[in-house]
Amino acid sequence: MVCRLRERxxxxxxxxxxxxxxxxxxxxxxxxxxxxxxxxxxxxFESGFRHPFNGWDHLLAxxxxxxxxxxxxxxxxxxxxxxxxxxxxxxxMLGMFSVPMPPVELGIAVSLLMLGxxxxxAIAAPVWVACAIVATxxxxxxxxxGVELPSAADPVGYSVGFVLTxxxxxxxxxxxxxxxxxxxxxxxxxxxxxxxxxxxxxxLCLALSR
Amino acid sequence: xxxxxxPPALLCVALGLGLASAEAKAAxxxxxxxxxxxxxxxxxxxPGSWADTVxxxxxxxxxxxxxxxxxxxxxxxxxxxxxxxxxxxxxGSVIALAPSKMELLEALPLALCAWPAxxxxxRGQAVVLKVLASWLIAVAVLGATLQFLPVTxxxxxxxxx
Numbered sequence: 001m002v003c004r005l006r007e008r009x010x011x012x013x014x015x016x017x018x019x020x021x022x023x024x025x026x027x028x029x030x031x032x033x034x035x036x037x038x039x040x041x042x043x044x045f046e047s048g049f050r051h052p053f054n055g056w057d058h059l060l061a062x063x064x065x066x067x068x069x070x071x072x073x074x075x076x077x078x079x080x081x082x083x084x085x086x087x088x089x090x091x092x093m094l095g096m097f098s099v100p101m102p103p104v105e106l107g108i109a110v111s112l113l114m115l116g117x118x119x120x121x122a123i124a125a126p127v128w129v130a131c132a133i134v135a136t137x138x139x140x141x142x143x144x145x146g147v148e149l150p151s152a153a154d155p156v157g158y159s160v161g162f163v164l165t166x167x168x169x170x171x172x173x174x175x176x177x178x179x180x181x182x183x184x185x186x187x188x189x190x191x192x193x194x195x196x197x198x199x200x201x202x203x204l205c206l207a208l209s210r
Numbered sequence: 211x212x213x214x215x216x217p218p219a220l221l222c223v224a225l226g227l228g229l230a231s232a233e234a235k236a237a238x239x240x241x242x243x244x245x246x247x248x249x250x251x252x253x254x255x256x257p258g259s260w261a262d263t264v265x266x267x268x269x270x271x272x273x274x275x276x277x278x279x280x281x282x283x284x285x286x287x288x289x290x291x292x293x294x295x296x297x298x299x300x301x302g303s304v305i306a307l308a309p310s311k312m313e314l315l316e317a318l319p320l321a322l323c324a325w326p327a328x329x330x331x332x333r334g335q336a337v338v339l340k341v342l343a344s345w346l347i348a349v350a351v352l353g354a355t356l357q358f359l360p361v362t363x364x365x366x367x368x369x370x371x
Binding site: 045078081082085086088089092093096097155156157159160163164167 | 216217220337340341342344345347348349351352353355356359
């Protein structure tokens with residue numbers, strides 16, 4: 001009986017395979033140019049929901065809040081994901097009414113730096129200090145959203161979208177933070193904190209160079 | 211554009227989360243009141259000039275209804291009935307102003323979140339409901355504020371309207 005071994009694809013074939021997959025994803029992701037893509041509930045909600053994913057600064061900050069909350073335990077594990085979206089809405093209102101604020105980009109960069117350090121060193125801040133830190137930074141993040149809100153076609157849908165994403169990113173952060181209970185889990189979460197701190201330094205340099 | 215069916219949908223979610231802390235019978239009565247009254251009011255001739263008041267009432271009701279979740283203990287029957295009645299009035303009123311009454315079918319089923327919410331509550335996960343209720347309150351505060359904002363492109367009708 002002749003047993004034919006399956007031939008392994010060459011590097012070139014594998015590269016072509018990946019290229020095909022990339023093209024397929026590209027076609028799937030490509031969106032036609034709708035003139036009113038931001039109009040109505042789907043447009044407003046979707047653009048609001050996607051918004052925090054468009055910027056690493058927002059995304060990392062929100063995930064870090066969740067991780068830090070998981071480090072701090074009760075009551076902050078659920079208090080922080082409540083405080084951040086609520087204060088973010090406060091910041092958004094300041095932004096919508098164009099209330100003057102300190103440089104927002106700088107505030108967001110500092111928020112990343114601070115939250116990254118809190119996670120990296122597992123800082124066990126008192127409840128009121130943790131709440132104050134998160135609330136202050138949430139205002140900056142909310143302000144940035146609020147300034148962009150008036151340009152959205154459906155501000156209500158947009159608001160719901162970005163508040164929901166913010167909350168879900170906190171939940172994601174809490175999920176990552178729950179790794180602390182596993183062996184080497186703390187190493188992973190604190191390393192993520194270090195990475196967020198580095199990202200914070202990068203965004204701070206960018207903000208200062210402007 | 212004020213979110214279309216979104217405010218009543220959020221109000222139904224808030225009521226569902228609130229009724230999760232009521233006894234099963236009271237929750238069922240509350241849901242029945244919501245469905246019947248909202249349908250009845252949705253076909254009432256509400257003048258378009260009342261739109262600002264109706265939407266503000268809806269956002270305010272979301273805040274009040276979501277606040278129930280933060281209360282401790284069981285929701286009393288009479289209180290549950292009152293909140294359901296209030297939610298049905300504002301849900302129906304917003305839909306009465308909408309171009310299609312069928313938007314009610316998008317909003318009302320969301321009140322059924324009372325069932326999984328009650329399950330979560332029984333398993334000692336009431337904190338999850340509190341977090342969700344806080345997000346609803348945050349969105350409602352923003353939604354209500356948007357009404358008082360000087361005209362934004364979002365509130366200007368475009369040629370598609």
